[in-house]
């Protein structure tokens with residue numbers, strides 16, 4: 001009921017994307033929203049809608065979410081039998097395509113798709129619930145991906161999802177992350193808009209120290 005209010009608040013604070021977690025009750029135990037929420041969000045905002053499909057059958061549902069208004073769609077490495085084909089299918093439907101790896105999935109498995117994906121999403125918690133603690137191993141993965149990207153002259157974005165807040169955003173930005181997903185650290189803050197601005201500023205400061 002308060003979706004519009006929440007969106008306007010963080011939009012005014014300068015977010016560049018809304019990350020929408022789609023869960024099917026199979027790949028992860030939880031259920032979340034379906035395409036009607038994507039349509040509502042599309043009507044509420046012009047910011048990009050990033051859809052993270054934590055579902056067993058992304059090939060069926062990715063086109064449905066894209067038709068509903070998703071700009072970016074990421075699929076889990078762990079469920080895609082024909083990942084190359086799935087990535088191309090998402091791009092052919094007009095969205096940016098991302099691949100997601102769980103904490104137990106090694107980055108090396110993505111070697112042969114890094115030249116076609118638009119972004120890689122590193123899970124820094126096990127998918128399925130908000131409010132979990134950040135797994136530090138994920139920064140090693142981000143650094144590996146950033147190194148491969150520069151060695152091979154590729155341009156995919158690196159996204160991180162889970163347990164990122166004021167206490168670790170500097171470290172996350174320094175490791176080479178381009179897109180930070182923040183849920184609890186924003187919407188459970190007293191002032192969500194201020195939380196967004198604080199995290200932005202801290203990330204930018206950390207990033208400019210690195211270069």
Ligand code: ZN
Pocket residue numbers: 019020021052161181
């Ligand atoms: Zn997510």
